[in-house]
Amino acid sequence: MNPTPPRPPASGDAERLAALGYRQELRRSLGVLGNIAMGFAVVSPVVGLYAVAQVGTSVDGGAWVWALPVCLLGQLLVVCVYSELASQWPLAGGAYQWSRRLAGPSFAWMTGWLWQFAVMFANTTVAYLAAPWFFALFGAVPGPAELVLTAVGFLLACTLVNAYGITLLRWFVSLGIAAEAVASVLVGLALLLFFRQHGFGLLTDTLGAPAATGSTPAMSFLAVVAVGGWAFIGFDACVSTAEETKDAARQVPRAMRWSLLGVGAVVILNAVSVGLAHPDPAKVVSGEDLDPVTTAVTAGFGDWSAKPFVLVVLVSFTACLMASQGGAARGLYSLARDGVFPFSAQVRKVNRHQAPIGGLVAATLVSCAALPLGLRSAAMGSLITFGTAATFVPFFLLTAVSLTARLRGTWRPAGEVSYGRWGTPLNVLAVLWTGLEVVNICWPRAVLAPPGAPWYQVWAALLGTGVVGLAGLGYLLLRRPQRLMRDPDPQRPLGDEPAPAVL
Incomplete structure (x- = not known):
């Protein structure tokens, strides 16, 4: 299929949505700042740091922080590809909607299936870490x-808030970001400037962690990169709310970029400041200190700060879960309105607050179903790799199909955002990054599970992605939902979009 000449853009968001084959059913009330807030909250700096700080330090000592800029740069490559796609097709359920337009129906359905379960299992991880x-x-x-x-209680409470629509969700997410400003930026700067107890040489010292775990420095660093990717996956929430964002074709790519950069800067700042302000990082390596962030804060500010700090962190986790759950529900709504998801008639329902209530209920049930992984022993490392693996598989599939369409000439980025001749090299690097990270995350490592943990925690990432993939393949072969997919753009062929402004 060859690209066709561009045509003038639709006059508004609703018209643009209609041109893509859908009615405006969700409330379009978010500006660019509201969209950035959604991406910033999922996964937020506080959530990202608390999820990986203890695991990273125990595996690679003070040197673990260098995995964070590696993951940030890799995810910026993914955002480049996502920006071109979101600008051309500003739709909720991005992975499913974009792959429909880039590949065949079966591949598109499978990508959407995997992505939806990835987001729902990420919610499992956030709820468990909040508990x-x-x-x-x-x-x-x-x-x-x-x-x-x-964790089940957190999921149910967040479902109730999401059921009241995007306006209430925006207020709660804004509260979470205010908590981030206190817990992340101010505390991080104070620890770094006034309460530092170690020199910067600590950031290159593994503190004997690789030897203690029977690993090598290189393998320990790769293990930290596997869990570190978790801190930089939230930008996709900007896409999930595209149909509720004004001027989405321009603002969603901008929001993805700024939310990822904002989260990345704050996570790296706080990882460095916590490591340098911690009174005894060796205790984290030995397993004596399972909460290095709180230890560093109370050592610097005093014991009085423990409870207020815990409250701020709890608010941040709750806002993160609300935003992520809202994104999962909107993705399910996008699949179900095409009739290609199980129980689509129920899942696609929108309530009087213009919230996707069917998707909310379905997302909550699936997220709760993964929590038994933690019934027998603590499962922080296992659930982080489980949630991260489920997320990076769709990242890889979408960047790979985008690159294939570019090379075949069946897709020419034709939205408000295009990287011109740099688009293909950036896409190649995004495929390499996501492919290597999928293998890295799914590699079973006992070091990321507690001592004596059951075997299924060690293999959680591979088992989780395998079960979801096989279930989707079985549904695809038995029910053949791809037959229900209509032409994604019935009024124009692919590529018939406004000419891009090359960045």
């Missing part, structure tokens, strides 16, 4: 079952 902070408010030490039940 200990609830108990920390009361000074209690929970068991594995209590953590799982509390």
Whole structure:
């Protein structure tokens, strides 16, 4: 299929959506700042740092922080590809909608299936990581079952907020970002400038962690890169709310870029400041300190800061979960309105608040279904790799199909954003990064699971992606949902879009 000459853009977002084959059913009320907030909250700097700081330090000592800029640069490559796609097709359910226009129906359906489960399992991880902070408010030490039940409670509470629509969700997410400003930027700068206890040489010292875990420095660093990718996946929430964002073709790519850069800068700042302000990082390596961030904060500011800091972190986790759950629900809505998802008639329902209530219920049920991974023992490292693997597989598939379409000449970026002659090299690098990271994350490592953890925690990433992939393949072969897919752009052939402004 050859690209066709451009035509003038639609006069507004609703008209643009109609030209892509859909009615405006969700409330379009987000500006660019609201869209950035959604991406910033999922996964937020606080959530990203707390998820990986203890695991990273225990595996690679103070040198673990260098995995973060590697992951940030890799994800910026993915954002370049996403920006061209989101600008041309500003639709909720980006992975599914874009691959429909770049590849065949079967591949598109499978990509959408994998992506939706990736987001829902990411919600599982966030809810589980939030649970200990609830108990920390009361000074209690929970068991594995209590953590799982509390995570279920978080998921249900966030479902209720999401059910009241994008306006209430935006307010809660804004509250979470305000908490981020206190817990991340101000605290991080204060620790770095006033409470530093170590020289910068600590950032190149593994503290004997690789030897203690029976690994090598190179393998330990790769393990940290595997979990570090978790901190830089939230930008896709900007795409999930594209049909609720004004001037989405221009603003969604901008929001993805700024949310990723903002999260990246704050996560790296705080990773460095926590490491340098921690009174005894060797205790994290030995497993004596399972919460290095709080230890660094209370050592610097005093014991009085423990409870307020825990409350701020808990608010940040809750806002993150709300935003991520909202993104999952909108992706399911995008699949279900085409009738290609199980129980589509129920999943595609929108309530009187113009919220995708069917998708919310379905997303919550699936997220809860993965929580039994943590019933027998603590599962932080396992759930991080599980959620990260599920996310990076669709990243790889989408960047790969985009590159294939470029090389075949069946796709020429034709939205507001195009990287011109740099687009193909950037796309190649994005494919290499995501492909290597998928292998790295799915590689079973006992070092990322607690001592004596059951085998399925060690293999969580590979098992999770395998089960979801096989279930999707089975549904594809038995029910053949791809037959229900209509022409994605019934009024114009692919590539018949406004001429891009080359960046």
